[in-house]
Amino acid sequence: MTARQQDVLDAALRLLVEEGDALTMTAVARRASCSKETLYKWFGDRDGLLTATVRWQASKVRVEPVDRARLNLASLTASLEQFASNWLTVISSETSIALNRVAVSHAGSGKDDLGAIVLENGRFEMGRRLKPVLEAGRDAGLLVFDDTEETFRIFFGLVARDVQIRLLLGDRLKLTAAAIARDSAQATQQFLALHGAQNRPANNGH
């Protein structure tokens, strides 16, 4: 993956945000100032280009892991809030919306695995990233739960609620930084109310 190829994928990405799945190979070539022949040489066909574009965007998203050391209620709360805030910021971005839209479209007629790629780098990656935090919280006696996966899904629901589906369906939902901060804090408090150790040690609704 040369720098030039990355430039081309960046152009494709911008075009994907602007045009959605209606982007044409001609438009990508023009935007990237490259020839269509090169596009086909590098990426095989249109699906290959889209797949490479999605992977390229995924590779750009890098988040620092959360440290497990010196975990107390305050630091756990901060980690959860930060995680929620990051997640809400990502899913409400134009790029994420465009990528999820095209992935959802393609998941219908299974020509490629765009849906699986987005799922793997989105929802599932988030799970892998937060689970250590949850389990560290449990090890520190701050959280009470049995199944890490199920517990993550609860946190996921409290954070995302109806945001993603509404954005994907075109709802004009303005998520300001203040709203994200407030919602993240609220979701974290609700999560702690359900799974925090000090509140209800053995009543999780199971």
Add this chain to the structure above:
Amino acid sequence: MTARQQDVLDAALRLLVEEGDALTMTAVARRASCSKETLYKWFGDRDGLLTATVRWQASKVRVEPVDRARLNLASLTASLEQFASNWLTVISSETSIALNRVAVSHAGSGKDDLGAIVLENGRFEMGRRLKPVLEAGRDAGLLVFDDTEETFRIFFGLVARDVQIRLLLGDRLKLTAAAIARDSAQATQQFLALHGAQNRPANNGH
């Protein structure tokens, strides 16, 4: 809307589930045993057909309203669980997945308002349907909350979690009747833990 037209839309609906947004007018005409000329006469163009199909499906979904009389904790819990169960059943159906997929696709390039229609008959209709139950619960002293809309969104998040986005992205997620019943009961208990009057009268995370 004659019966014949409804038959045509049913054919289009089945084809939409099978083929997704890749369905062609020719395929619809063949499946419905009608001529393309009739399709264009009745529905104007392809977008008109899709819009009519989505509206037709929406018009078929009818749910009995919940009665507000004799509300106690048991009946409120039952109402919430039933609502959650219905909702999960709907969004995990092949029809809903296909319709949401095409609506998400079209929401990208705003040729029509499929996204708005699905949003209006899905997420927003659910809100209008459950809000009376929530407010009746509050009037009966069973629930504690300020903003009905925000409270509905919390319940929505607890119920749906990551289900819809995973299904839309093609994840093979098997929602058995037993799983739906269990998840609905769990979400309801979690919601009551957050907003039930008997548990924590003034700590909703606001």
Add this chain to the structure above:
DNA sequence: CTTGAACCGTACCGTACGTTACGGTTCGGC
């Protein structure tokens, strides 16, 4: 029986776009 409206089936048209081909240009290696 006649008539005309509605509709079916199919052939046809125009276009957009994916894909390929090709001549011209740049540029690093020798």
Add this chain to the structure above:
DNA sequence: GCCGAACCGTAACGTACGGTACGGTTCAAG
């Protein structure tokens, strides 16, 4: 300076599909 590889720009090809036209059929009204 010469060569070949890589690449640019553009033209061209093939096809799929949205949309239209038209002849044939059904059927109800009178």
